[in-house]
Amino acid sequence: xxxxxxxxxxxxxxxxxxxxxxxxxxxxxxxxxxxxxxxxxxxxxxxxxxxxxxxxxxxxxxxxxxxxxxxxxxxxxxxxxxxxxxxxxxxxxxxxxxxxxxxxxxxxxxxxxxxxxxxxxxx
Numbered sequence: 245x246x247x248x249x250x251x252x253x254x255x256x257x258x259x260x261x262x263x264x265x266x267x268x269x270x271x272x273x274x275x276x277x278x279x280x281x282x283x284x285x286x287x288x289x290x291x292x293x294x295x296x297x298x299x300x301x302x303x304x305x306x307x308x309x310x311x312x313x314x315x316x317x318x319x320x321x322x323x324x325x326x327x328x329x330x331x332x333x334x335x336x337x338x339x340x341x342x343x344x345x346x347x348x349x350x351x352x353x354x355x356x357x358x359x360x361x362x363x364x365x366x367x
Contacts, residue, residue, distance in 0.1 A: 246270040246356045248340045253361030256330055260365070264325040266340030266358055274318040277347040279354055280325050282336035282363075289339065291349035295323065301347060307333075330365045337362050 252264040266278070279294040293314040294303045302314060311330075316323040323340065338361050341354035 246273065246276060246342050248342060248356055248358035250338065250340050250358045250361040253338060253363045255364045255366065258330060258332055258365055258367050260330050261326070261328045262330065262363060264327070264338055264340075264361060264363070266323045266325075268321045268323075268342065272344070273321040273342075276342040276344055276356075278314075278316060278323045279341040279343075279349075279351075280314060280323075281339045281341060281351055282334075283339070283360075284336040287336075289351050290336075291351065292338070293325065294347055294349065296347050303347075303349060305349070327363070330363075332365045332367045335363060335365050 247269045250266050256262050275297050277296050280292040281289050282292050283289040291305050295314045311328050313326045340358040342356040343354045346353040
């Protein structure tokens with residue numbers, strides 16, 4: 245089992261940057277595929293990006309390609325989401341997710357979730 249704790253959210257002006265972190269506890273973190281999702285008020289939880297356990301595969305939502313970068317440090321049991329050129333429409337609660345076998349954009353396929361961290365981008 246894996247426990248996930250996100251951090252790094254906050255308030256930033258449009259065009260600015262933030263880096264989110266997701267720290268994991270539990271065994272075998274290095275074998276888990278990881279994802280970031282976000283949920284704005286009144287909307288469904290949307291896929292942002294994912295990275296495979298081996299770092300060989302990554303995937304990004306079209307809305308964040310070229311602006312966001314996901315990475316992982318298996319030794320530190322942490323994944324990161326570097327967000328640049330932020331826009332007001334990026335405002336949401338950002339969630340980290342993990343799964344031992346699934347890699348992709350379908351939130352229902354991820355077994356473990358963090359509690360989320362708020363990102364607010366002002367115009």
